Amino acid sequence: MVPVRTDSKLVMLVDDVPDNLKMLSDALDQAGYMVVVAIDGASAIERLDYVVPDIVLMDAVMPGMDGFETCRRLKAHRLGSHVPVVFMTGLTDPSDVVRGFQAGGVDYVTKPIETDVVLARLEAHLRTARMMSVAMDAIDAVANAVVVLDDAGRAVWRTGKARYWLSHYFGGDEAMSGLPPSVHAWVADCLRRPGGLGGGLTGEAPVFEATHGRHQLTLRLTASRKAAEYVLLLEERLLPADPSVTLAATYSLTTRELDVLQWVIKGKTNRDISDILGMSPRTVNKHLEHIFVKLGVETRAAATSLALTQMHAT
Template sequence: MNSVDPSDAARLDGTLDRANSDVVLIVDDVPDNLSVLHDALDESGYTVLIATSGEAALMRAMQALPDVILLDAMMPGMDGFEVARRLKAAPQTTHIPIIFMTGLTETEYLVAALESGGVDYVTKPIKPKEVLARMGVHLAGARERRQTRNALDAFGYATITVRAADGCLMWQTPLARDLLERYCGTQAPNTPPEVLGWLQACLQTMARGDEPAKLSLERGPKRLTFRLHQQIGDSDAGGDWLIVMREVSDTAVIEAMSLSFKLTAREAEVLYWVVKGKTNKDIGDILGSSPMTVKKHLERVFVKLGVETRTAAAGMAMSRIRQLHPQFEG
């Protein structure tokens, strides 16, 4: 198995065998502690990385993205609590489970370890079997999350993970990042307010035993839908939630209406928004026209469809759309 020091970072990049071995980063400034843990983990089949300071730990974690971190609480310079806070604040590393190693058993220190981002702790002197057992629990959850993410990513889904307790966007696929920037103007670790509000409403709905609704954000004929996929990790404080996003474009629907009813491109757009239930003022705002111009377009649409009311026009258009595009959401 691999044992790698931070000085070998350049050589290591891209060479970790994640398919056959979980990667563990041990952070401790005492060589004897590192030696005991290294040997036990290496013999158990883990790929072992080491760091001897808080600064080196941050660099190593960002470069290698280990599956779990064993973190000494008390180190000179930057202590383990600060290291954990920084790791949890960074979108790239916030998902990594941190197990604290501490000789301080007073309640205030153990609470500080958990509040700074640790999921568990072991007390010194270190007992390798106990460490392995604790790691196994947290790695199982991390492995499940990674497999789910990889599967969704492989099929081209845009997905994000949001921590319900504080609304932090913990993980996202590249496609999800682009969509959130385009539709919401936000970047990780910030979850868009409308998405966070929807998630909280979903959790309340499910607590009542009801099915959560989807969220849809419209941008012209395109819309971005959000669906709650599953809860991952611990359920404390609401847990972490995997959300699947899908962008749908109705441009083809507008083109189909134009061809079916022999409408101009602008007339087809006006009819599309009538089907969506928009008023002339709303449509004018969307298309950059005055309500009077929209009214004139709509009058020509009535003539071409042979109807006299908005309701009749919308009904005829919806019937034709459903024939050509059954997935259309009116």
């Protein structure tokens, strides 16, 4: 099922206390927000498959899966990694605040909740999220293929073209949030190398290549200007065609006719070609007659000249 996206500001409230949900829902509704409610962490994660909020307001203390674990799972979800999470809780110990940010939260509001403060913070974080979304859309619009990685080599975000190419060349779901296993292993190896990216970029950027048909994808790993962050640049190019295959296709040569023509080009006689290909001289001569007709020539020299001209032009 495709998740619902709306033009309105959509807030997901995650809290197991009905009174808190009602108070915040009423305040958000009056402020012009749309609201979706979840009474526990598991329900919040499940809702992401149906609707993607612009921001999440989450209680940190809930039975079963607490808010910190819910936030971690939300950030690991293929559709929720970019959604900002604001914690609301009565926990005021600095260690709990740190846990909130380590789990992926962008803010921490302590109880008792003051709705005006919550609304102001939500609006500030939504402005930041909108600017990030516009920036990423702009990168996609100019067709750049980029993946930003954290210090452990995990994908933080990527452009649409990068997502498509990784899926096309390595298989898997285009919406997956991580790197393909082979690419992730290569990145991890690069970051572990002595004097490599793990200690800052030195020398040329490491390169990983993959092919699909006549196309080749090149991945270059570079250090970002931001500490403990790396950038994976993807470029695609068309590989040159095999001149012999192109020649055969152009003149409708069979596999055997192409074999004979290639040895003619190398200056071999009919007897030589007969020995090399394991066929009688008469059969070689019959193939040559067909080749001359298809190429529109009458001599070996003319066939050789035309074939070489066509192959060099490919």
